[in-house]
Amino acid sequence: MERCSPQLQHENPAVVLATVKVIIKNIDQIEGEAKQVLLAKLSSPLVSLLSTPPEIQYVGLKNIKVILEKYPTILSRELRxxxxxxxxxxxxxxxxxxxxxxxxxxxxxxxxxxxxxxxxxxxxxxxxxxxxxxxxxxxxxxxxxxxxxxxxxx
Structure with missing residues (x-):
């Protein structure tokens, strides 16, 4: 997970989404507070997808909807x-x-x-x-x- 985290800051939205997917798939292996810290790190990269062209935003929004099903509070502070x-x-x-x-x-x-x-x-x-x-x-x-x-x- 530590090796994936820097890719959350990548310029390419596909890399960001792939990194988020890897983290989400493996996050259940992490226990306690470290899990919450890692989930908090996902908020900013997911929000950054909204500053891309509309077609990419759409893909990002669809992925965000799926993530919110499992982790409904991950973006609770990002309503605006x-x-x-x-x-x-x-x-x-x-x-x-x-x-x-x-x-x-x-x-x-x-x-x-x-x-x-x-x-x-x-x-x-x-x-x-x-x-x-x-x-x-x-x-x-x-x-x-x-x-x-x-x-x-x-």
Whole structure:
């Protein structure tokens, strides 16, 4: 693992993703705090994939979704980097919303609900529909938050 870690900083996104894959496949062999430290090291390289061209971002986002299934808190502090940009293609926006739903928790729900409210005012109907569905999914996932934050939508 120690020999792989420097490759997380590589310029080539394919090398970064391959390194992440190697680490994820072998991380169960590591015990205790060392495992948490290594998982924390994965956050920055995964986020760096979002500064690549859209096609590569898409591959990165798909991989991030898979990683979040096993390690849901690995990117919990990185919510804002998954916010959609106006210039993002629709397929990226839809993937980012999927990831945002997985990352939502009690501490960042208000921020995400405000962002989704803005998305619901966009002109692309498919994007608007997905944003509204995401609000519904969050209300199911965090019912106590939605009751408190209902004023956001008024």
């Amino acid at each position: 980097v998954f916010f959609c940009k106006y210039s993002d293609p629709l397929y990226l926006k839809l993937e980012k919303i999927e990831i945002l739903i997985r990352l939502v928790n009690d501490s960042n729900a208000t921020l995400l609900l405000s962002e989704l409210k803005e998305y619901a005012l966009e002109f692309d109907q498919q994007f608007v529909d997905r944003a509204i569905q995401a609000i519904g999914q969050i209300s199911i996932k965090l019912p106590s938050i939605i009751k408190k934050k209902l004023s956001i939508f008024c």
